[in-house]
Amino acid sequence: MRPGRRRTDFVVWHCSATPPSRDIGSADIDLMHKARNWAGIGYHIVIKRSGAIQLGENLSHWGAHAAGYNAKSIGICLVGGVDEDGNAENNFTEAQWVAAKNVFEFVVLLYPTADHVGHRDLSPDRDGDARIDRWEFMKDCPCYSVQQWIENDLEAVSDLYAPWEEDTSIEVPTGEITFEEVLDDDYDDDDDGLRE
DSSP, X not given: OOOBOSOOOEEEEEEOOBOTTOOOOHHHHHHHHHHTTOSSOOOSEEEOTTOOEEEOSOTTBOOSSSTTTGGGEEEEEESOBXXXXXXXXXXXXXXXXXXXXXXXXXXXXXXXXXXXXXXXXGSOOTTOSSSOOGGGOSOOTTSSOHHHHHHTTTOOOOSSSOGGGXXXXXOOOOSOXXXXXXXXXXXXXXXXXXXX
């Protein structure tokens, strides 16, 4: 059992990084995470491709879903997010978008001051400009822009990136980058698991 959370500053939206042909649920994710020697499912809520909403980790406990943020967030996972070849793809179903809207509205009642972000929005700001640009994403998860979805009144968005994330004119700085500061709550982002 993971410890209880004292505060909830973030609601982090994820994808399961599974293809559309693989309609897994919270029990499947629990088994996958236990196979990696985790305590169990790292997400608090899972939204299946059918739109079914399933509970994972207890909402009052820490999850294991976002390095450096687990002690102050809950994680919500939409099943899908990659194509059959494993490439990032916004392939969520209409039923999932309806369910996501319902979950969003419910979670806002529980945590009205929490910021809703995508997992990729928690990537380090490598150039220090106070925004996370597309080239800074450590991963594409949840394979859509949560900010764009919210600005679209929680109606489905079809692209992988929001228009403002398409800027490709930024040069990536060179040099070695250390992510140790991100790994402050026993979560190893390299293999998405808890450190032993």
